[in-house]
Amino acid sequence: KAGVTQTPRYLIKTRGQQVTLSCSPISGHRSVSWYQQTPGQGLQFLFEYFSETQRNKGNFPGRFSGRQFSNSRSEMNVSTLELGDSALYLCASRPGTASYEQYFGPGTRLTVT
Amino acid sequence: AQTVTQSQPEMSVQEAETVTLSCTYDTSENNYYLFWYKQPPSRQMILVIRQEAYKQQNATENRFSVNFQKAAKSFSLKISDSQLGDTAMYFCACASGGGADGLTFGKGTHLIIQP
Secondary structure (H helix, E strand, O other): OOOOEEEOOOEEEEOOOOEEEEEEOOOOOOOOEEEEEOOEEEEEEEEEEOEEEEEEEEEOOEEEEEEEOOOEEEEEEEOOHHHHHHEEEEEEEOOOOOOOOEEEOOOEHHHHH | EEEEOOOOEEEEEEEOOOOOOOOOOEOOOEEEEEEEEEEEEEEEOOOEEEOOOOOOOOOOOOOEEEEOOOOOOOOEEEEEEOOHOEEEEEEEEEHHHHHHHEEEEEEOOEEEEEE
């Protein structure tokens, strides 16, 4: 079974721009979560989607948003980029809400200049 | 809310040795799961081992095993016969409440296996 895929793998943006990252979960997985990883803050939960609905969101400003499509693929969007948004963004999927372990994609490295 | 603490920022051992990584956690939930993830230089996060809190038996996956001390809220990872490919960041994580809050991670331990 193919793993979680994320596109693009690397991205360079300028302050003030917006960016959209994409994630395709493992086939059959209906839940997708997003995490931000930085050297200073470590791994932080952004949000989780299940059946096209956001179940929960971490402590991030409204500039961070996401959505999930009917095929379980998910996108996250960051508007008005700030330098501090530079990070590795990881997507993870799990079969459903009854299963707790998550399987991660390779991540998207976002650099904001 | 839950917290996960890893007190060892970095560890270094010789190949073939056994190493134990420490993790403590805190949660008010009765039903929770604990995990160890490995993140090699490629940055791909890989699930190493999982433990359900309601199970008393410690989980084992080949060379990887855990010591789960529920009362002490401790969850350590033992790697036996360490290999060069074990060099990576290791993260301890906790999930509860249906997983809607995602995984709560510790800060990680950088494990270096020396040849």
